[in-house]
Amino acid sequence: xxxxxxxxxxxxxxxxxxxxxxxxxxxxxDACKYYLEHDMAVxxxxxxxxxxxxxxxxxxxxxxxxxxxxxSTLDYNGVYKGKYIEFDAxxxxxKTSFPLNNIHPHQIKHIExxxxxxxxxxxxxxxxxxxxxxxxxxxxxxxxxxxxxSIPFDVIVKLGTILKFNYNxxxxxxKGIDIAYEGVDSFENTKN
Numbered sequence: 001x002x003x004x005x006x007x008x009x010x011x012x013x014x015x016x017x018x019x020x021x022x023x024x025x026x027x028x029x030d031a032c033k034y035y036l037e038h039d040m041a042v043x044x045x046x047x048x049x050x051x052x053x054x055x056x057x058x059x060x061x062x063x064x065x066x067x068x069x070x071x072s073t074l075d076y077n078g079v080y081k082g083k084y085i086e087f088d089a090x091x092x093x094x095k096t097s098f099p100l101n102n103i104h105p106h107q108i109k110h111i112e113x114x115x116x117x118x119x120x121x122x123x124x125x126x127x128x129x130x131x132x133x134x135x136x137x138x139x140x141x142x143x144x145x146x147x148x149x150s151i152p153f154d155v156i157v158k159l160g161t162i163l164k165f166n167y168n169x170x171x172x173x174x175k176g177i178d179i180a181y182e183g184v185d186s187f188e189n190t191k192n
Contacts, residue, residue, distance in 0.1 A: 024124065026170075027165070027170040028089055028124060028171055029045060029170070030169065030170030031171050032076070034169045035169075040080075041080040041174055043078030043079070044076065044077065045076050046072070073110040074086045074087055074110060074121070075087065075089050076088070076089070080120075083118075083120055084118070084119035084120065086119060090123050091125075092127040094127075094150075095128055097150035098127060098153070098156060100143065101149065108143065114136065115136055123139065124173060125156060133160060133173060134156060134159065138159045142155065162176075
């Protein structure tokens, strides 16, 4: 449509404002805080270990140069119903598959170690405006039995547990753990 002086009106693509301003990590952080306040679980985001090289002292201390001391493992860890839990948050903007290069080899090894020692390890994947709990054992099995470099979305839907957004909690991943691991008490322990 042309307006006076031949100004062309451009229309913006429709944007979804669902959970606007809330990324996956902040929704999980909200849930962790809620669970702790309501004595449901003790789960924290792990800080990434960094070494500070240079600090700039203008209006307070600002880290000017730093490095990662060691590769981080998974984002969150804690205890739920007496079981050790560790998981990572992954956002995926692809529509058809989740790229495995989003998970580093040391993280895969770490997931194997946790499961071997009786803990629960999983990913929370945000994809196609939905949230999924994808068990570490299913991830390892997929990697072992496939040469693909990504997990198709339909596999995530089939094997994953959908997580609901709750305005009071954030992403209610404890409910997802109960469903995926059948009440946590009977979760599988894969020994290699």
